[in-house]
Amino acid sequence: MDHGVKRSRLSRAESQAATRERLLAAARAAVVRQGFAGASVRDIAEAAGFSQGAFYSNFESKEDLLLALLAQHMDEEADRLGAVIDIAERQGQDVMLGLDAWAEELNSDVDWSMLGLELQLHANRSANFAESYRTVRAKHRQRLGDLVARFFAALGLAPPAPPHQLASAFMAMAHGLALERDHDAEAPAGRLILTFLKGLIASAGPQSHQDTTA
């Protein structure tokens, strides 16, 4: 009897998770295309193939959705960084290779940058959202800052500015460059970022004694 028939393909929990995933994907596309204010709950729900009510069964409000998108976005950003860090850990100076890959990926993902900016703009407008944004953002910057610090340490150099500030600057550059959609074949954001990184290396003095992290 195998304790009863398997009643349906998806359990309830699975099915709900799937609904939520589809809503999130549709929302992400909509926010990128029309901005948070311009993306309507109706459009998002319809694009996902659900009613508006389904949206509100899965998210408390439109802003709650943005928080979910924020979490997702930061997870992805963390994954990207994780890959770079892995390489850095394994191959000494060849971090450059990892950075190259990361930079290349940035090029191709305008949407990802648009979403990042949309989140940041909203954080500057909604006190409520700002709180969540800040914590997640800080963690992320710290992580990238650590990477930068280790990178300079590996080269035996002292970073020319606090690593987490350098991290912020790199992220700003990456986001901003991605926005310039009109890059008719040009605008190799990744390359450009590497150029700046090499510059920092060239101008860095020898490492001070112990401290390597910010």
Next chain:
Amino acid sequence: MDHGVKRSRLSRAESQAATRERLLAAARAAVVRQGFAGASVRDIAEAAGFSQGAFYSNFESKEDLLLALLAQHMDEEADRLGAVIDIAERQGQDVMLGLDAWAEELNSDVDWSMLGLELQLHANRSANFAESYRTVRAKHRQRLGDLVARFFAALGLAPPAPPHQLASAFMAMAHGLALERDHDAEAPAGRLILTFLKGLIASAGPQSHQDTTA
């Protein structure tokens, strides 16, 4: 100049220009605070002390207003750059000083960055707006690119990437860093930008023969 009675202190044209100016100022504040989509024509008009009708006597549509803001914004950006260029022209290597001033100003003007991003985002969404945006933007980048080129030339160095691309990268960094409002005393965007610039200089090779502009 005195054909007829002088009806009022301000001629008709002057008075209309004043109305327009007040509307633009109110609009700018509103767009920064709430985004373009979030700023309502009613709010803008009321903040300027006029009716909604007055708005439509001065602008064809809400998007037309954004075009006016774009023009204004680019004028200001040009002015800022102009000052830097003037210094560069006069004092050879001491452009650094001008850049310093420019960078310092960036620190204090979050609103200006917010508006710049809002314009850029809208350009990525409205084909109509994008066209206007692109031309004005291209001119601006060209100008900053020229400055960068001349800067490296003055130092007898070859820029490590096409100057207008470096210009884009610097603008992206400036805008993005300004957005991080939570800079509790830290986040000296201007300084950071200079650090990167010095890096580029340090990594630059000797000047190639002729070409200096992109």
Next chain:
Amino acid sequence: MDHGVKRSRLSRAESQAATRERLLAAARAAVVRQGFAGASVRDIAEAAGFSQGAFYSNFESKEDLLLALLAQHMDEEADRLGAVIDIAERQGQDVMLGLDAWAEELNSDVDWSMLGLELQLHANRSANFAESYRTVRAKHRQRLGDLVARFFAALGLAPPAPPHQLASAFMAMAHGLALERDHDAEAPAGRLILTFLKGLIASAGPQSHQDTTA
């Protein structure tokens, strides 16, 4: 020339007042029929022949409309009372006749009672509305109380309870009885009220020395 042509039948102000009047009338009917919660802004606007937007050009919110209805309702209630008071003033003891007329009118106006109750219920639910309601209600009760006082005074009798309390009781009875719609020809609310009034008279003691009002 009669200073120019009369451009239109209704001046702007007149036309707006007319719009408001029509909206109020439609709202009144809707609130009576379906209750305040049940009456939708859309239905009200459509019944009045306008768009929903027109509603919001004339009222700040749905509750603001109810305040307008409250004012209107209380004006009418005051008018009814005014008529009774006039008679009372003119004809000594024959106030009874005026009361009779008033009572008779109550019979025929279920809607008026329904609206009164709807207002009272909403006052018990919205703190905001309650404030306005209370003042207008107090004034009204005072007025009816004065009438009751003068009535007993005219008969040389002492009211068996504070006049404004008696007033409240009469109003409660009038409203409540009107609600029993199923009065198949029976339920002569007015008559019944007079019966109670006569009872009070019969049980009243002789007037005390000076004071006649509450």
Next chain:
Amino acid sequence: MDHGVKRSRLSRAESQAATRERLLAAARAAVVRQGFAGASVRDIAEAAGFSQGAFYSNFESKEDLLLALLAQHMDEEADRLGAVIDIAERQGQDVMLGLDAWAEELNSDVDWSMLGLELQLHANRSANFAESYRTVRAKHRQRLGDLVARFFAALGLAPPAPPHQLASAFMAMAHGLALERDHDAEAPAGRLILTFLKGLIASAGPQSHQDTTA
């Protein structure tokens, strides 16, 4: 009585009845607080500690719930009256004492009056509900009318109007007065009602021969 295992403390029927009771109590509070239209099924179910589905396992529809509340409400009203009648039956003229107690209870029970009015208003709006309401209401009025009749009979007096009409008037007064929440220490609804009753007695003529009920 012991066919099979005793599965749980409460039998199925008992447990269901308990669920229903909790739903009814929550519904009653919600309807009083926000009106029938304003009370949502979700809120009611949640307040009772159940899901919305549980609601629909116990009631056919939202209106069906109101019918259940009606029945409950009328039962209570009957109980109150029953107490008065008991006293009247036992102690001849001292019904007054019972009435006094009844009147006092009215004072303290605004909720009960709010619910009563909500039911009555809904009866005036839903034909379906009206039918049920009318029968239950008629029975109730009859009962109170009988009491009034017996009361006058006990005093050897003729009621100055058909007893069931007097009953309606008293109920209207009781409900309406209870609504005036702002009774800052004043508004002794019960007392006031007794004043009116005494008035009726004072104005009543001697009993006619037989008939005592309406």
Next chain:
DNA sequence: TATGAATGAGTATTCATTCAT
């Protein structure tokens, strides 16, 4: 019996825009 995700119709309110004044 009880759950709660999902529905589809509904809610109040806001919007950019028009146009008679």
Next chain:
DNA sequence: AATGAATGAATACTCATTCAT
């Protein structure tokens, strides 16, 4: 040129109700 009442479409969100689990 400026007013602001009115429009019609859109907005975020709520509702009573259903139904697979």
